[in-house]
Amino acid sequence: MRVRPRVLVVDDEPGVRRALQRGLTAEGMDVVVAADGPSALQVARTGSFDAILLDIMLPGLSGYRVLQALRAEGVRTPVLLVSAKDGEIDQADGLDLGADGYLVKPFSFVVLVAQVRALLRRGAVEGTGQRLRLGDLVVDRAARQVSMAGEPVSLSPREFAVLDVLASRAGSVVTKDELLRAVWGDEQAATRNAVEVYVGYLRRKLDAVGAGSIVRTVRGHGYLASTGEIDAVMGS
Amino acid sequence: MRVRPRVLVVDDEPGVRRALQRGLTAEGMDVVVAADGPSALQVARTGSFDAILLDIMLPGLSGYRVLQALRAEGVRTPVLLVSAKDGEIDQADGLDLGADGYLVKPFSFVVLVAQVRALLRRGAVEGTGQRLRLGDLVVDRAARQVSMAGEPVSLSPREFAVLDVLASRAGSVVTKDELLRAVWGDEQAATRNAVEVYVGYLRRKLDAVGAGSIVRTVRGHGYLASTGEIDAVMGS
DNA sequence: GGGATTTCTGAGCTTTCTCTCAGCTCCTCA
DNA sequence: TGAGGAGCTGAGAGAAAGCTCAGAAATCCC
Structure with a gap:
């Protein structure tokens, strides 16, 4: 798992969203939020999260459906279902759909964090996401x-590593220094220009298959991988 | 997974054992029971189960130890730990040892079944069988x-071992170092070049029967066994 | 004992990758 | 409008990865 685990929080109440975002960020996690089913699905299907906190009562598409759709697409990110209902039938249903845990509102923040950490640990054991998706890529x-x-698409090891980092943080800007650290290691064996060169290689190869717009430059900040449609949703 | 999943239930209380055996059997599973740690270990290490329900408090050898021993022997059967203790430390320990789930007594039978099913699903994805298939191979x-x-196809022992490792991890890249460890053992009795040589031998023999494209080189990463088609698209 | 088989290494060779340099464009801001 | 910084790119040296061959040692099997 990466240094800061990436967690997606899905809840329709802005207050809950903000509280969880603030709390989990303070616990050392990168938090991304979504407010409704469809956008949650869109963001989550990139597979770039280490855990998902999913409310069941959602506008647009219920948490059950989101979970079901994710699993059907082969996304295995650990999911913690959150519900106001306390019934074991629901619980069983959720687990049958492929949830990894269940939490009943109201819950204490401490318990929540413990559950999320357990999820993260499990994810770490199995090896982080097997597959990342950015649109058709x-x-x-x-x-x-x-x-x-x-x-x-045939990529060299370095090219793959760069794309891997960008894709695993889809929707967030990654600075050149972060890329240097993640791909080249801490000893800074290469210069920032190397990053530019490799992003160039990557773009050329992705361009050739019609995925040219996936890696964008955010001048003065770094690079951003996205499907091109969803950036409005992403927080953090 | 076979038609009727095989589940091992380990618990020292005869009442619990009987109840679980009856219930899970009614759910369409083949249930085998064990009452203490040593016998659980003995039965489980055959690797012939799809899931194991493991109580932590056991006479002879604790559930933790059984789990630890199994994982040390390379047995990857999904394990659901069952405990009377409700502490997150224990939970973390269990998951760190390689458990796939955790259940705290008293639990409802419905939840138990849902958890076991989740385990079976996960196990089904990974596949355990004695016979591996890669296309027509x-x-x-x-x-x-x-x-x-x-x-x-006649292979030497080493050649078979190499193919076995690659096939058992079909769809994932296996590095040369991993192959060295898996086939040659930890003492590193051979160099990486030996791996290259044996993959070469293997390819020559597979080529001769029209299975040449099964073992592919992923430059910079290792080797990848696949059915030959581009299966990169969907999981599930 | 001796032929066949298997295991493993070392060297040569090709292919591919990595990364720097230098020049270039483009954007920003005064 | 033009200076300065950020980012992009082509060229090319050097290194690395991978494959193959030949052959030495070990082992197996009549």
Whole structure:
């Protein structure tokens, strides 16, 4: 798992959202929020999270449906269902759908954090997400292969590593220094220009298969990987 | 997974054992019971179960120890720890030891079944069988034989071991170092070049029967066994 | 004992990758 | 409008990764 685990919080109440975001951030996590089912699904299907906190009562698409859709797509990110209802039928249903835990409102923040940490630990044991998705672009971390709409894209190890980092933080800007650290290691064996060069290589190869707009430059800040549609949703 | 999943129930209380056996059997599972740590270990290490329900408080050998011993022996059967203690420290310990879930007594039977089903689902994805298939290529681990579309392929022990490791992790890249460790043992009796040589041998023999494309090189990462088609798209 | 098989290393070779340099464009801001 | 910084890119040296061959040692099996 990365240094700061990435957690997606899905809840329709702005107050809860803000409280959880603040609390979990203070616990050392990178928190991204979503307010309704469809946008949660869209963000979560990138597979770039270490855990998802999913409210069941959601506008647009219930938490159950979101979970079901994610699992159907092969997204295995650990999910903690949150509900106001306290019934064991619901609990069983949720677990049957592939949830990894269940929390009943009202819950104490301490318990929540403990549960999230347990989820993160489990994720760490299994090895983080097997597959990252950015629109039609799929980054298969296990096979170390990338494909665009089914068409394989051949990348060198360094190129893959750069894309992997960008994709695993989809929707967030990654600075060149962060990339240097993540890809080249702490000893700073390369200059920032190397990052620019590799992003260039990457773009050329992605361009060739019609995925050119996936990695964007945010002048003065770094690079941003996204599907091009969802950035409005992402917090943090 | 086989038609009727095989579940091992380990608990020292005869009442609990009987109840679980009856209940899970009614749910369509084949249930085997064990009453203490040593016998649980003995039965479980055959690797012939799809899931294990493991009580922590056991005579002879605690559930923790059993789990630890199993994982140390390379048995990956999903394990659901059952405990009367409700402490997050214990929970963390269990998950760190390689447990796949945790249940605190008293639990409702419905929740238990849901958890077991979740385990079975996860196990089903990973596949445990004695016979591995990669397209038309069949690796029979018990008989230590390989055949391509019915036609036997004669491999030396080392060649078989290499193919076995690659096939058992089909779809994931296996590094040369991992192969060295898995096939040659921890003492690093051979160099990486030996791996390259053996993959070469393997490819030559597989090529001769039309299975040449099964073992692919992923430059900079290692080797990847796959069915040959581009399976990069969807999971599930 | 001796032929066949298997294991493993070292060297040579090709292919591919990595990363720096230098020049260039583009944006920002005064 | 033009100076300065940020970012992009082509070229190319050097290194690394991977494959193969030949052959030495060990082992197996009549």
